[in-house]
Every structure is written in C-alpha cells, then in structure tokens.
Amino acid sequence: MFKAPPPPAEVLLGFLSKLQRLLNEADFTATYKLALIISLSDLAVELGSDDGSELILTTRQIGERFVDLYWKQALPYGAGRLGTAPGILTQNNGAQAAVVSAIANFRSTVGAVSIHQARAHPAYNAMLSQVCQTVSAQPLKYLQNFGGSTDPFLYERLGGGRVRLLPGVAYCFRRFHPFVQQLSRARWVEHIKSNRRNTSILGEAGDLEEFLFSTSRQSLALVGEGLKKLDGNSCFYCGQALATFDVDHFIPFVLYPRDLAQNFVLAHPGCNRSKSDMLAGRFHLERWLERLLKRDDALQDIGERAGVVADAHTSHRIAEWGYKSAEASGGIA
Ligand SMILES: [Zn+2]
Incomplete structure (x- = not known):
C-alpha cells in the first residue's frame, strides 16, 4: 500500500488550533459533536497508521462507537444516592437526545443485557440504524461548522455512508489522542x-465523569474475579501472591480511555501505584501480548460476563500505538 509521509509540523499545529477553535466556538446543543470527536480519534488509533494517509470510515463504524459511548449513559444516574432523584441525564438542550432515547428504549425493551448480548439481539440492528441516521443527519453534518463558517479540516463525506478523514488527520488524532x-x-x-x-438528577454527587466514561465498579469486580481464575492469585507485575488487588489498566486509562477486557490485569495496589500512568516495561508487554494471543477465549468470556467489550485485535493495535507514541515522547516505566 502507498505510504504517505507524515505531515509536516505546520499541519499538526493547524490541526490543534482548529480543533481548539471548534471546541470553543462550535454550538454544542447536544453532546453529539463531542461523541463524534471521541469516536473519530479512537478509530484513527485503532484503524489508522502512522503516516499521513487518509482513512476511510463508515457511518456504521462511527454509529457503533456512539452506541458504545452512550450505552451506559442511557441508564439512570444517581440510583440509590442521597439527595438525588435518579433519572437518565439529558444530553441535549431541547428534548432528550435521540441517540440516548433509542438506546434507552432498546434497553428497556430487551431487559438487562450486556453490550455483548445486545449486539446479538434481533432488535439491535434497528436501534443501530436509528443511531446511524442521527449521527449522519446531525454531528457528521454540522461538526465542521464553527465561528460563523464551514471549515472541513477533518473529513469529507463520500457516497455510500462513507467518511474520508483527510490526509494527515488520522495521524494528528493518533499523535494527540490523550489531549x-x-x-x-x-x-x-x-x-x-x-x-x-x-440539576436534580446530579444532586451533590461528584462522580459524574466516572459514570459517563469509566467501567462501573460492578463490572470491574467481575473482571477481577475472572482474572483471578485466569492468571491465578498473583500480581501481573511482580508475580507475588495477592492479598488485596487492583484491577489495573495495562495501557493506562489516561493514555487510552476506552476499556477493553484484554487491557485489564491484577496488581498489588503498590505495584499499580508505582507504574502510575506510565506504560509497563517491554518485558511485561511481551507477557501481556502472549496472554492476549493464547488466552483469547478466556478473555472474551471474562468480557462477556462483566459486560466489557472484548477485542483482541483492537487491543493489540492500541498497545502498538501506545508503545510507539511513548517511545517518541518518553513514557515507559
Ligand atoms: Zn506486585
């Protein structure tokens, strides 16, 4: 395949300053545009490459990301908390955002299911189509309108539900992903x-960001149980027995905040803290990759039980990207 050279520094600076303007000046009547930026930057890491080439995505791929992102957010926030009135958070200045309603309706129709079970459900495709239609008619159409004009600096829309990230854009998303x-x-x-x-749903609770974007504690506890069976009762990093343990993100959450089952390992709280937000050394990477390949069925199973998406290929791509970026900027423990 033809490899385009990485874009020059001016392109990187142009990307950052335009994105900054977009975030400051765009009209955010709903959270959709933010979901679209998050989805595009994740897809650039997971499907793109480290050269300046364009990246073709489909509306369906983007729509699937929207379902993942809003899946948990379509459940009531604040249940069981003092001083709050549990309810689904409104994600739009007018009526509830259509994507949230579509997912919430689907969830209440099919009952308590994990995202895995949901994908296999006969009604899933109809819900996904609805989400894709909204993504296509709203954020994809309007994201690049800001500051009183249109500046298509990220993508152009092609026929057949395809979206073309312009040359250099996937590179910039990969380079500046955490930011x-x-x-x-x-x-x-x-x-x-x-x-x-x-206001009344939020009350005084201070864990909104965790609710919106992190795997729930119940899910993490289930991942922990599964990993104990898979890896034995020992710390992934030092190999010593565990009395108490943390469910650690092998690729730190701050570096790549999308939870896939493959990314979790058990560690002593102390070993987890000393690694902090750095990447583990190469030796651990080799062991983690080996587990990824050899224990794929078990990891899929853990993800399914805990309701966390499991995807070995994508986890591998994210790790490759993470270590490569860390080598460029220095961030390996
Ligand atoms: Zn340890």
Missing part, C-alpha cells in the same frame, strides 16, 4: 452539568 480525549470529555461533563434539567 483530544481529555478536552472532549471535560466539555461533555460541563455540558451535562450546565443543563438545568440535570
């Missing part, structure tokens, strides 16, 4: 908090 994610998530939290219809 893009942090900005978009912070805006998302702000948007939810500033909507008055969410």
